[in-house]
Amino acid sequence: MKFAVTVTLKKDVLDPQGKVVQNTLANMGMDKLKSIRQGKHFEIDIDEKNASSAEKKVNEMCKKLLVNLIIEDYKINKIE
Amino acid sequence: MKSSVIVFPGSNCDRDIAVALEKMQFKNQMVWHKETKLPKSDLIVIPGGFSYGDYLRSGAIAGKSLIIDEVIKAANSGCLILGICNGFQILTETGLLKGTLLRNKSLKFINKDVHIKVMNINTKFTNKYKSDQIIKMNIAHNEGNFFTDQKHLAELKEEKLIAFKYCETNGNIIEDSNPNGSLENIAGIFNNKKNILGMMPHPERMVDEMISNKDGINLFSSLLN
Numbered sequence: 001m002k003f004a005v006t007v008t009l010k011k012d013v014l015d016p017q018g019k020v021v022q023n024t025l026a027n028m029g030m031d032k033l034k035s036i037r038q039g040k041h042f043e044i045d046i047d048e049k050n051a052s053s054a055e056k057k058v059n060e061m062c063k064k065l066l067v068n069l070i071i072e073d074y075k076i077n078k079i080e
Numbered sequence: 081m082k083s084s085v086i087v088f089p090g091s092n093c094d095r096d097i098a099v100a101l102e103k104m105q106f107k108n109q110m111v112w113h114k115e116t117k118l119p120k121s122d123l124i125v126i127p128g129g130f131s132y133g134d135y136l137r138s139g140a141i142a143g144k145s146l147i148i149d150e151v152i153k154a155a156n157s158g159c160l161i162l163g164i165c166n167g168f169q170i171l172t173e174t175g176l177l178k179g180t181l182l183r184n185k186s187l188k189f190i191n192k193d194v195h196i197k198v199m200n201i202n203t204k205f206t207n208k209y210k211s212d213q214i215i216k217m218n219i220a221h222n223e224g225n226f227f228t229d230q231k232h233l234a235e236l237k238e239e240k241l242i243a244f245k246y247c248e249t250n251g252n253i254i255e256d257s258n259p260n261g262s263l264e265n266i267a268g269i270f271n272n273k274k275n276i277l278g279m280m281p282h283p284e285r286m287v288d289e290m291i292s293n294k295d296g297i298n299l300f301s302s303l304l305n
Contacts, residue, residue, distance in 0.1 A: 013227065014261070016187050065144060068137055068173075070180045071227060 001046050001054045002080035005062060008039035013071045042066060043079070051078065081304055083108045084121040086151065088142045093128035093164065093284060100284040101125070104300040113145040123160045123303055124151055126167030128220070128282060138181065138223045139166060143173030152176060160204055160303065161276040165221055168268070168278035177271055177278045179228030184221070185261025191220040193292075194259055196244040196267045196281055197251055203270060205277045206243065207305055208298035214251045215295035217281035219259060219267075224280040226262040226269070236269060243268035243277055 009015045018038040025033050044061065048054035058076050067074045083106040087094045094110065101108045109119050118124070131142035142148070148170075155161050155176050163171035171177040184190055193216050198209040209215070228236070236242050244267040248257045258265045260280075268279030283296030 013182070014185070016183060016185060020187065065140065066136070068140070068180055070178075070229065071182065 001048055001051065001078070003044045003046065003055065003058045004077045004079045005042040005044060005058065005066060005074055006039055006077075007042070007062075007067050007072050007074045008037050010071055010073050081106050081122045082120060083123040083125060084111045084119055085109070085125045085127055086111050086113060086147055087127070088113045088129070088131035088145065090131045090133055091127050091129035091166070093166075093282065096282075097125050097127045097164065097284040100287045100296070100300060103287060104297070104304065106300070106304075111147060113142065113147050115147050116150065118147065118150045118154060121154070121159060123162065124154060126151070126161070126163040126170050127284075128165030128167060131166055131170065134223075137169075137173070139169030139171075139173040142166075142170045148174055155271075155276055158273070158275055162205070162303075163276070163278040164282055164284065165219075165224075165280055168280055169223060171276065171278045176276055177269060178232045179226060179269065181221075181223045181280070182225040182227050182261075183223050184225050184259075189220075189222045190224070190259050191218070192259070193218050194267075194281065195247050195249055195251075195257065197247045197253065199242045199245055200240045200270070202240075203243070203274045203277075203302075205270075205274075205299055205302055208302040212251065214247060214249070216286070216293055217283060217295055218285045218292065219281050221260070221280055224260040224262065226266045226280075228263060233263065235272075236266075239272060241270045241272065241274070242266055243270055244279060244281065 018036045022036040198213045245265040247253045283299045286296030
């Protein structure tokens with residue numbers, strides 16, 4: 001079972017990398033651009049048949065290592 | 081006084097701190113991160129560097145290494161813990177210190193000597209400094225931008241847990257003297273019991289007039305006091 005985890009900085013945490021990318025795109029003429037937040041993407045393959053217990057394990061991985069809960073938010077999506 | 085320096089793959093200030101500790105007459109041992117037992121120590125130092133190449137987040141992988149369980153046990157039983165630079169990042173990842181270190185506001189790696197003010201001299205780490213003393217120390221980091229929630233910030237102030245703040249040569253603590261965007265110019269903090277200090281500046285680089293200055297000496301002599 002495969003999951004995708006997206007980790008981004010929380011809304012009120014400054015994301016200087018996202019800001020630089022945003023400014024660069026704006027300078028390139030992307031004038032409808034409103035904002036960009038940069039993040040991380042993990043693809044996790046887990047040996048588990050039950051979807052809810054698999055998601056529980058992925059959630060535990062996020063909380064224990066993948067995400068710094070002080071500054072980051074995360075989303076888990078089942079992809080396979 | 082017995083000290084242990086924890087060494088991770090990618091640590092690069094481990095030998096500098098060992099030289100500083102030995103110069104100050106500590107009986108020091110180096111401890112590889114795969115060890116599961118710590119030698120008896122009065123002080124444990126987590127040195128600077130780029131443990132595990134800063135993969136995932138600075139300090140995140142080192143914060144889960146085998147020896148860290150022993151460091152946490154020692155910390156909880158009152159052992160003195162000093163985390164410098166990457167060591168500070170690792171301590172926040174273990175939860176021994178609250179808050180975190182974000183990427184520098186400028187997005188640049190900063191390596192320069194800065195002035196910092198000693199904010200609390202009533203601790204095991206700072207008792208040889210004078211109150212509000214301004215000292216000059218080297219910083220060398222990419223993620224030194226201290227950040228924490230408002231509740232913890234209030235606690236840091238109320239309990240006098242801020243160890244150092246970036247300041248100007250004359251001691252003024254202003255935005256211009258903040259090299260990395262740290263919350264309220266914070267350069268180092270203590271835990272509640274004040275037996276753990278995490279700091280971004282490098283005291284081990286400031287123990288010899290020949291190569292820098294001696295502004296780091298008092299941190300080590302405070303520990304021996």
